[in-house]
Amino acid sequence: MDRRSAVKLMGAAAAVAGLGALPGRARAADKITIALVPGLTADGFYVTMHHGAEAAAKAVGADLIYQGAAEWNVSLQVPVLDAVIGKKPTALLIAPTDKKQLIQPLKKAFDAGIAVVCVDTFIGTGVFQTGSGDADFPLSYVASDNVLGGRMAARALAKAIGEKGKVYVSNVKPGVSTTDQREQGFKEEMKRFSGIEMLETQFNDDDANKAAAQVQAVIGRVPDLAGVFGANLFSAGGTANGVKAAGKIGKIKLAGFDAPESIVPQLKDGTFELTIAQHPAEIGYFGFMVAYANATGNPVPTAIGTGFTVMTGANIDDPKVSRYLYKSS
Amino acid sequence: MTPKPPQGNAGAALLMRIAELRAWLFLIILVVFFEVWARVAYGASFIFNVYNLQSISVFATAPLLLALGQTFVIISAGIDLSLGFVMGLASVIAAHSANFALDSLGLPPLLAMLCGILSGVIVTFVPGLVNGWLIAQLRVPPFIGTLGMYGVARGAAYLFAGGMTISVTNDWYSGIGNNRYFGVPMLVILTAIACLIMHYLLSQTRFGQHTYAMGASQPAARRAGINIRALTMQIYFLSAIMAGVAGALYTGRFSAGAPQAGEPLLLDSIAAVVIGGASLFGGSGNIAGTIAGALVIAVIQYGLVFIDVEPFWQFIAVGAVIIISVLVDQTQRKFLGGRQVE
Numbered sequence: 313m314d315r316r317s318a319v320k321l322m323g324a325a326a327a328v329a330g331l332g333a334l335p336g337r338a339r340a341a342d343k344i345t346i347a348l349v350p351g352l353t354a355d356g357f358y359v360t361m362h363h364g365a366e367a368a369a370k371a372v373g374a375d376l377i378y379q380g381a382a383e384w385n386v387s388l389q390v391p392v393l394d395a396v397i398g399k400k401p402t403a404l405l406i407a408p409t410d411k412k413q414l415i416q417p418l419k420k421a422f423d424a425g426i427a428v429v430c431v432d433t434f435i436g437t438g439v440f441q442t443g444s445g446d447a448d449f450p451l452s453y454v455a456s457d458n459v460l461g462g463r464m465a466a467r468a469l470a471k472a473i474g475e476k477g478k479v480y481v482s483n484v485k486p487g488v489s490t491t492d493q494r495e496q497g498f499k500e501e502m503k504r505f506s507g508i509e510m511l512e513t514q515f516n517d518d519d520a521n522k523a524a525a526q527v528q529a530v531i532g533r534v535p536d537l538a539g540v541f542g543a544n545l546f547s548a549g550g551t552a553n554g555v556k557a558a559g560k561i562g563k564i565k566l567a568g569f570d571a572p573e574s575i576v577p578q579l580k581d582g583t584f585e586l587t588i589a590q591h592p593a594e595i596g597y598f599g600f601m602v603a604y605a606n607a608t609g610n611p612v613p614t615a616i617g618t619g620f621t622v623m624t625g626a627n628i629d630d631p632k633v634s635r636y637l638y639k640s641s
Numbered sequence: 642m643t644p645k646p647p648q649g650n651a652g653a654a655l656l657m658r659i660a661e662l663r664a665w666l667f668l669i670i671l672v673v674f675f676e677v678w679a680r681v682a683y684g685a686s687f688i689f690n691v692y693n694l695q696s697i698s699v700f701a702t703a704p705l706l707l708a709l710g711q712t713f714v715i716i717s718a719g720i721d722l723s724l725g726f727v728m729g730l731a732s733v734i735a736a737h738s739a740n741f742a743l744d745s746l747g748l749p750p751l752l753a754m755l756c757g758i759l760s761g762v763i764v765t766f767v768p769g770l771v772n773g774w775l776i777a778q779l780r781v782p783p784f785i786g787t788l789g790m791y792g793v794a795r796g797a798a799y800l801f802a803g804g805m806t807i808s809v810t811n812d813w814y815s816g817i818g819n820n821r822y823f824g825v826p827m828l829v830i831l832t833a834i835a836c837l838i839m840h841y842l843l844s845q846t847r848f849g850q851h852t853y854a855m856g857a858s859q860p861a862a863r864r865a866g867i868n869i870r871a872l873t874m875q876i877y878f879l880s881a882i883m884a885g886v887a888g889a890l891y892t893g894r895f896s897a898g899a900p901q902a903g904e905p906l907l908l909d910s911i912a913a914v915v916i917g918g919a920s921l922f923g924g925s926g927n928i929a930g931t932i933a934g935a936l937v938i939a940v941i942q943y944g945l946v947f948i949d950v951e952p953f954w955q956f957i958a959v960g961a962v963i964i965i966s967v968l969v970d971q972t973q974r975k976f977l978g979g980r981q982v983e
Binding site: 354355356382383511512513514515517518519520521522524525526528529530531532533545546549550553554556557558572574577640 | 695696796800805819901902904939944946
């Protein structure tokens, strides 16, 4: 509170002093700069997050630096991070590419007096400011609640298959926090439907070829398979190909996760019954606002869960839905 | 170039014959195992089932296409680790070119598809020739040279793709990846043609015979007048082209070019060649074995899902088959009286 009043007082003083050259220069030097380091650049999800952060920067008149690596890789992200730290931003928004390996590099930023906010992914446990562990120093974790996303997928898919039948999850590999949580939420929610039977999860190693073969094998054994939840784009895309090869498009309902623009024709032609769109723009916007609020002396929450939108072939033309498609540029 | 067993040892000869056919033997054992399990547990047939046959054969095509080129490389006592991302690069370029030909040049979909496939294959000339040049001219060990190319092709694929998958809307192109003719998937027909060509190259041409000779003993092959440099270039060139074909077909099947398309397939391709009877020390192996090896992997992975076994067993099963296969290879060598290879 004290600091905030001080800032206000300074602002007032500057205003009183008039809009001469001197306060203008002082203000430029004091201008808040917030950096955003995505998991990878040129990915629709992060591009959209960047748009959200830009909107927030514009709204409050702060500066935004956007720098990242071309690929999801710790050893590529860390040099970018070091370079960004070198620019001494007021705060840093980052989607860490690894829970453990990014702890020390981010500690460096924190020790240099740069506030750290995790967006989308996290370090340590993702629970911050608790005073325990070596990775609780970030201010806040702003991301989709993936368990909730899995639950929403389950509800929407259950409705699509008339709340009865057999379903399974096509997942990448065990140990990935976000996709694990989606699967967890999906399974928990499906338990509430007595008519729905969960089959064994299939792991495809991000191999669309394998995801396709797996769904074909499951169909071979369980001809009355009713639905599949693909926990990420590759799982969903590969599964769709297998369902198509088995001639079961429309009979087996597919729920996907994430919403690049290329998903629209597949929703319309029935390849996908639905997909769960995250709100990356919200993550960028609120992540930026958390960092800004902190920099201006305001208290901030240690976690913010952003929302989801269920997209279907029927609602995708509605601008209220389609605005959540990830932008490619 | 089947190695001759020591004379007058009928038992050893028989064992060797079996060892050579081990991949097919594995395949039969696996099929019988899954057939029995499926009948007992589900009252369904595993193998007398057109749907399963279609699914498994399509599943095997992608790793098999990579494995065909890899067979030549491994027989020559080399290894090509770059194949996975060369395939991804081809897939991305094929997608971009097919889209460009359709949207910007206004070509009909059939021609656009051909443009895509051709560009995807042609782009692999670069990694193929560079691999060959590194290994043949600069004497870089194949493991290191192709590992470097693995990184370069990976970066190039991601750069061209901008970190995304490139979707392709072209009925002809998706047809080649998904249509069936008289019940046989187009992908399987194309892969079978590739197998026949590769089998011919390996077993009927001088190029194939020289590949065996080089793998068995490079100094001997050189003394026999084989141009090792030119041969090495050709082998890695061929291997990259097969990855290009695999990538271009992947784009058709999934209607998208993906940089990471072949990444998980690289190790499967090496496993298929080794299970198929090739030795990593070079000098032995054949296309029929590689086909069996690729089918073994596909049958295990498909079959375990079909009979509803916990997914992690898949890794163990494939690993176990590789180990057994290499052990059989070692035993075979012993019976050959420690035939020396370089």
